[in-house]
Amino acid sequence: MTVRVRIAPSPTGNLHIGTARTAVFNWLFAHHHGGKFILRIEDTDLERSRPEYTENILAGLRWLGLNWDEGPFFQSQRLDLYKTAVKKLLDQGLAYRCYTTPEELEALRETQKAKGEAPRYDNRHRNLTPEQEAAFQAEGRSFVIRFKIDDDREIVWNDLVRDKMVWRGSDLGGDMVIARASADGIGQPLYNFVVVVDDIDMQITHVIRGEDHIANTAKQILLYEALGAEAPVFAHSPLILNMDGRKLSKRDGVTSISDFQKMGFTAEALVNYMTLLGWSPPDSTQEIFTLEAAAKEFSFDRVNKAGAKFDWAKLDWLNSQYIHNMPVDKLTDLLIPVWQEAGYNVEARERPWLEQLVALIGPSLTRLVEAVEMSKLFFSDTVELSEEGSKQLQQEGASAVLSAILAALENQPEFTEAIAQEIIKQVVKQQNVKKGLVMRSLRVALTGDVHGPDLIQSWLLLNHLGLDKARLNQAISS
Numbered sequence: 001m002t003v004r005v006r007i008a009p010s011p012t013g014n015l016h017i018g019t020a021r022t023a024v025f026n027w028l029f030a031h032h033h034g035g036k037f038i039l040r041i042e043d044t045d046l047e048r049s050r051p052e053y054t055e056n057i058l059a060g061l062r063w064l065g066l067n068w069d070e071g072p073f074f075q076s077q078r079l080d081l082y083k084t085a086v087k088k089l090l091d092q093g094l095a096y097r098c099y100t101t102p103e104e105l106e107a108l109r110e111t112q113k114a115k116g117e118a119p120r121y122d123n124r125h126r127n128l129t130p131e132q133e134a135a136f137q138a139e140g141r142s143f144v145i146r147f148k149i150d151d152d153r154e155i156v157w158n159d160l161v162r163d164k165m166v167w168r169g170s171d172l173g174g175d176m177v178i179a180r181a182s183a184d185g186i187g188q189p190l191y192n193f194v195v196v197v198d199d200i201d202m203q204i205t206h207v208i209r210g211e212d213h214i215a216n217t218a219k220q221i222l223l224y225e226a227l228g229a230e231a232p233v234f235a236h237s238p239l240i241l242n243m244d245g246r247k248l249s250k251r252d253g254v255t256s257i258s259d260f261q262k263m264g265f266t267a268e269a270l271v272n273y274m275t276l277l278g279w280s281p282p283d284s285t286q287e288i289f290t291l292e293a294a295a296k297e298f299s300f301d302r303v304n305k306a307g308a309k310f311d312w313a314k315l316d317w318l319n320s321q322y323i324h325n326m327p328v329d330k331l332t333d334l335l336i337p338v339w340q341e342a343g344y345n346v347e348a349r350e351r352p353w354l355e356q357l358v359a360l361i362g363p364s365l366t367r368l369v370e371a372v373e374m375s376k377l378f379f380s381d382t383v384e385l386s387e388e389g390s391k392q393l394q395q396e397g398a399s400a401v402l403s404a405i406l407a408a409l410e411n412q413p414e415f416t417e418a419i420a421q422e423i424i425k426q427v428v429k430q431q432n433v434k435k436g437l438v439m440r441s442l443r444v445a446l447t448g449d450v451h452g453p454d455l456i457q458s459w460l461l462l463n464h465l466g467l468d469k470a471r472l473n474q475a476i477s478s
Contacts, residue, residue: 003035004205007061007068008195010042011053014256015060017248017310018210018240021274024291025237025303026208027066028275031295038202039071044194046076060257064271065291073202075194082189085197085227086145086179094226095178097143098125099136121146121174145179147193147223155218160235160300162211167218176219192216196223204232211236235300238278241307248310264367266326266334269319277308288321320366332358335371342372344379353464360457374453378461383448383471385478392450397433398441399476404431405442406472415463420456445475 007023009015030037039061043049058072075082089095100121109119126148128136136143153169178193189197195216199207207217214236224231242252254260260270268290275294276287280302323331332355339346346354361374377383385393392398408423409415424442428435443455446462462468 001205003030003033004038004203005030005035005208006038006040006199006202006204007066008040008042008198009057010045011050011057012045012048013053014056014258017255017257017260017274019057020060020064020066020257021240021277022209022237023061023066024064024271024274025235025279025298027291028295028298029206029208029235029300030069031292032298035205036069037066038073038204039068040073040198040202041071041075042191042195043074043076044188044191046188049076056256056258060261063261063267064257065267066271070202073198075198078194078198079189081201082179082194082197086189086193089147089178089226090145092226095145095147096126096128096175097133097181098146098175098177099128099133099141099143100125101141119173123148123175126175143181144177145181146175147178147226149175149219149222153222155221157217157221157231157234160206160208160233161238161303162214162236162305165214165217167215169222172215172219178223192219193223196220196227196229199232200224200227200229206233206235208235208237211239235303238304238307240277241309243309243311245307245309247307252310262369264338264369265315265319266322266368269315269322272322273315273318277310279303288318316366323365323368324363326362328355328359328362331362334368338368338371339375339379344372344375349379353461356457357461360453360461364453377447377452378458378465381467381470382474383446385444386449388450389444389448390478392440392444393475393478395437395441397431397437401427401431401433401438401441402445402472402476405438406469406476409469409472415460417456417460420459441475445472 005026007019007026009019009023027037029035039058041054041057043054061068086095090097105121108122112119123146126146149169149172151168151170155167155169157165159165176192177190179189180187198204217234217236221231240248242248248255254263257270261267271291272288272294275289275291279298281289281294281297282302326334332351335358336346336354349357357375357378361371364374365371404427405423408426412419412423424435424438427433427438431438439455440450442459443452444450446455446459446468447453452458459468462471
């Protein structure tokens with residue numbers, strides 16, 4: 001048997017961290033077994049589905065490296081398939097037209113609520129006679145298609161994460177609506193039905209999704225059976241929780257993959273972290289690995305039943321590890337759009353200079369967006385003095401030290417790290433001051449602050465642009 005799994009997001013919003021983690025588990029399982037990873041867009045909710053959400057989903061999966069083997073398939077283009085399946089159930093007496101009005105359903109719910117009962121449909125139109133149907137139609141009533149659910153039926157499956165699961169038909173809320181009405185008799189099919197029809201048609205062998213779908217699974221198993229198909233194997237992964245143990249939501253901050261990208265997380269770090277949200281590798285000390293490496297080890301034996309808490313500090317740490325170990329040329333490629341977004345004139349800088357800047361600030365980055373502030377002084381013609389910087393330039397001897405450095409620069413046809421070190425050494429001796437005064441004053445003149453990246457490398461970068469002399473003159477006259 002070839003393993004076939006699918007990720008089936010709905011384009012009613014951007015790609016969510018929970019959906020993306022589900023996609024990760026599906027991808028890992030498929031690649032572990034040499035199977036197929038299929039992408040299906042569940043866009044039957046025509047009112048809420050948007051093309052921009054579809055594009056966000058596709059772009060997010062590509063960015064994460066979760067490339068699919070088949071698809072994307074769109075449910076909105078498969079309506080004839082669903083209607084044929086609905087008609088099959090109607091013809092077999094396994095589904096029926098229900099003419100109950102919204103007002104009648106609301107009255108039923110109110111009665112059940114007053115009695116302290118769980119809301120459920122009472123199946124009142126399950127066995128209508130042709131005459132009764134004709135009477136409802138004469139009244140102008142619309143209808144929905146309901147699938148018959150036997151209250152006494154026991155639904156059992158062996159979940160790859162949760163082991164044996166048992167539900168009763170009486171727990172499923174009565175006969176299930178599987179399609180709305182339309183002029184031709186069968187209208188828009190609904191989620192629980194179309195997902196089964198699609199999974200049968202696409203020969204899905206394993207359905208891997210969040211635990212919030214468990215109740216749907218019980219209903220869907222009955223539909224597989226009614227449509228004459230064998231149900232796939234199910235695996236319900238734990239939900240992603242915030243640090244307080246509640247389901248992660250927009251109230252906790254960013255939840256969409258595109259927002260994580262904007263916050264400066266790398267795709268490799270984010271997908272690595274999502275892999276660890278609910279799954280642990282055989283070597284519990286291993287925390288950093290590629291998708292391909294994780295796929296070799298992945299199994300549901302090591303997926304937890306309990307919810308996985310989202311830890312921002314852990315994600316930041318992982319991200320910093322990927323950034324610090326990334327080749328300079330690749331990190332430069334990632335930072336160029338970040339600088340451009342900030343309005344920096346990257347095009348005016350040569351590639352070797354940009355890579356030298358990246359080599360300088362890279363070891364200090366936790367998120368890519370931090371490069372904007374760290375690089376600001378290298379893309380500005382002038383610098384603003386911090387409070388500490390201003391105090392440093394007021395120190396006795398600071399102005400004379402800077403004047404001596406400026407004079408030494410005039411006699412240098414070229415500028416290297418060795419020459420920079422030699423100038424500092426000469427000024428210390430010439431001015432008869434401590435090296436600390438020279439270094440701190442020079443740093444403030446060049447960067448505006450007493451703290452910052454490596455001084456000599458910063459000086460080299462600014463000298464290449466011809467900015468060091470101008471800043472020294474500005475500091476001397478301040």
